[in-house]
Amino acid sequence: MSLEAVQVAVSSIPAFTVSRMRPLLHIQAGARTDLGRVRKNNEDYYAIEPALQLYVLSDGMGGEAHGEVASQLAVQTILTHCKQAENSRTTPIFGESSPDVSERTNRLASAIHLANRKVFEAAASNPEQSGMGATIVAAWIDAQRLSIAHVGDSRAYLLRAGSMEQLTADHSLVAEKVRVGILTPQEADASEMQSVLTRAVGTSSSVEVDTDEQALLVGDFVLLCSDGLTRMVTDPEIASTLLTSTSAQESAERLVDLANENGGADNISVIVLRVDEKSEGVFQRLKIWKRHSE
Amino acid sequence: MSRLVLMFEAAPLKEVPLGTRPVTIGRAPDNDIQIDNLAVSNYHARVYVEAGSLVVEDLNSLNGSFLNDIRVERAMLKDGDAILIGKHEIFVDQAHDAAHAEDGLRKAPAPRVHETMILDTEERRKLLDLAVASGERSQLSPERLRVPTLTVLRGRTDQKEYRISGKLTVIGHSKMATVRLRGWFTPEIAAQINKHEDGFYLGRGDHVPKINGVTISGLTKLNDGDLIEVGRVRLNFLYRD
Numbered sequence: 001m002s003l004e005a006v007q008v009a010v011s012s013i014p015a016f017t018v019s020r021m022r023p024l025l026h027i028q029a030g031a032r033t034d035l036g037r038v039r040k041n042n043e044d045y046y047a048i049e050p051a052l053q054l055y056v057l058s059d060g061m062g063g064e065a066h067g068e069v070a071s072q073l074a075v076q077t078i079l080t081h082c083k084q085a086e087n088s089r090t091t092p093i094f095g096e097s098s099p100d101v102s103e104r105t106n107r108l109a110s111a112i113h114l115a116n117r118k119v120f121e122a123a124a125s126n127p128e129q130s131g132m133g134a135t136i137v138a139a140w141i142d143a144q145r146l147s148i149a150h151v152g153d154s155r156a157y158l159l160r161a162g163s164m165e166q167l168t169a170d171h172s173l174v175a176e177k178v179r180v181g182i183l184t185p186q187e188a189d190a191s192e193m194q195s196v197l198t199r200a201v202g203t204s205s206s207v208e209v210d211t212d213e214q215a216l217l218v219g220d221f222v223l224l225c226s227d228g229l230t231r232m233v234t235d236p237e238i239a240s241t242l243l244t245s246t247s248a249q250e251s252a253e254r255l256v257d258l259a260n261e262n263g264g265a266d267n268i269s270v271i272v273l274r275v276d277e278k279s280e281g282v283f284q285r286l287k288i289w290k291r292h293s294e
Numbered sequence: 295m296s297r298l299v300l301m302f303e304a305a306p307l308k309e310v311p312l313g314t315r316p317v318t319i320g321r322a323p324d325n326d327i328q329i330d331n332l333a334v335s336n337y338h339a340r341v342y343v344e345a346g347s348l349v350v351e352d353l354n355s356l357n358g359s360f361l362n363d364i365r366v367e368r369a370m371l372k373d374g375d376a377i378l379i380g381k382h383e384i385f386v387d388q389a390h391d392a393a394h395a396e397d398g399l400r401k402a403p404a405p406r407v408h409e410t411m412i413l414d415t416e417e418r419r420k421l422l423d424l425a426v427a428s429g430e431r432s433q434l435s436p437e438r439l440r441v442p443t444l445t446v447l448r449g450r451t452d453q454k455e456y457r458i459s460g461k462l463t464v465i466g467h468s469k470m471a472t473v474r475l476r477g478w479f480t481p482e483i484a485a486q487i488n489k490h491e492d493g494f495y496l497g498r499g500d501h502v503p504k505i506n507g508v509t510i511s512g513l514t515k516l517n518d519g520d521l522i523e524v525g526r527v528r529l530n531f532l533y534r535d
Binding site (some may be wrong): 004025059067072086098099101102105131133135143144145160161163165173174175177180183192193195197200205211212213214215217218227 | 459
């Protein structure tokens with residue numbers, strides 16, 4: 001029932017407006033998560049909600065299997081909260097909203113605040129899971145607007161017109177030291193402290209969430225990934241893999257293979273989004289418009 | 295036995311026992327604790343016992359010595375204190391017996407490389423202080439206090455002037471556009487402006503815009519007074535008071 005409502009909402013976004021058509025972006029998604037070649041369990045987790053064009057990836061941390069618990073709980077909480085918000089305007093907002101971003105982006109941040117609370121409460125009520133936490137990077141696409149929200153060192157990249165931009169700033173000790181100017185990027189890459197996070201979901205009662213927005217264009221690629229990819233594969237390698245694959249799924253698989261070939265020191269997770277034009281060309285759109293205007 | 299432990303990024307580099315002789319700290323190689331970093335003066339500071347108390351004394355260094363994040367010239371030390379010199383920290387460990395030392399080790403295990411972990415609150419606080427300090431510096435830049443605006447010099451738009459504040463400002467015909475271009479055959483998204491920590495950046499849309507007559511190649515930072523051309527529309531990017 002609730003899912004139907006969502007689909008209605010999505011398909012009712014008009015392919016044509018009063019005077020002209022909206023651009024029809026088609027988002028092709030591919031994803032893969034992999035154990036890597038060193039770890040014994042996969043603490044990464046991701047989920048895709050095609051009806052909402054919502055994509056969430058998480059890298060869990062905490063001993064035993066608790067990292068897995070944290071990443072799954074965080075991702076599922078985010079999906080549930082966003083779905084609920086789509087169906088009901090009265091869904092409460094968690095955390096503070098920012099006037100600098102859209103309602104959608106604030107909703108995504110709200111979902112991460114709620115995930116933080118859920119993971120923190122789970123850890124508090126189960127001493128064995130104490131200290132568990134997770135990174136989050138999430139993307140939500142509304143027509144042409146891409147909302148990004150993140151906590152931790154999982155990243156979002158945008159590959160546009162041949163140049164790749166990291167949309168997220170890592171919440172890690174070394175990255176923050178680079179930002180305040182007490183460490184060079186070279187020192188950061190060589191540091192043994194790369195795994196020390198300054199923010200994570202579920203490790204304290206509240207968390208600060210970073211957000212960003214982009215207007216998507218045909219030909220763009222959006223990549224969400226855990227550090228298991230970015231520590232093993234360089235940015236140029238990532239860009240060329242995205243550009244030379246025939247599908248988003250192929251990109252995702254090739255990126256994971258590359259990370260494994262280069263050592264696979266950690267779990268590797270990627271979500272690749274390819275922004276294509278919907279197959280309807282201008283003439284077809286005019287026909288649709290004509291049909292509807294008759 | 296009491297000792298000083300030199301740390302860099304939470305990793306111990308060196309230990310020096312505390313005896314009757316002062317322990318010297320500096321960049322010159324003849325120091326007891328040598329720190330090879332340009333932020334450290336040749337003879338930067340020393341630690342010694344005076345009247346039964348352990349004391350740190352800054353030797354008029356250029357960048358200062360910090361005791362628990364406060365700049366000091368001369369200060370008494372106690373067990374667990376941290377002296378910050380440049381990017382290095384020197385911990386005061388006045389453990390009295392082996393058991394105590396063992397205990398201390400268990401409380402603060404060496405971080406395991408590649409094991410993701412969250413920074414403890416103490417370290418976080420230090421980092422936050424640094425971030426605040428750097429933020430204060432950037433707030434001194436005059437642009438920070440002024441309002442970024444786009445003034446329309448030519449072209450059909452819904453307003454003549456726009457204040458820009460959000461993370462994303464779209465120029466185009468699209469409903470999500472802040473600067474709405476009118477007329478048929480205008481692109482949905484002609485160009486976009488992204489707000490970053492250090493300012494506003496112009497990026498392409500379905501068109502590639504020009505700044506001051508030059509077609510941009512990738513994201514380009516906007517400076518006060520820049521002339522933006524997108525198709526037939528001309529905009530002036532200005533920081534206003």
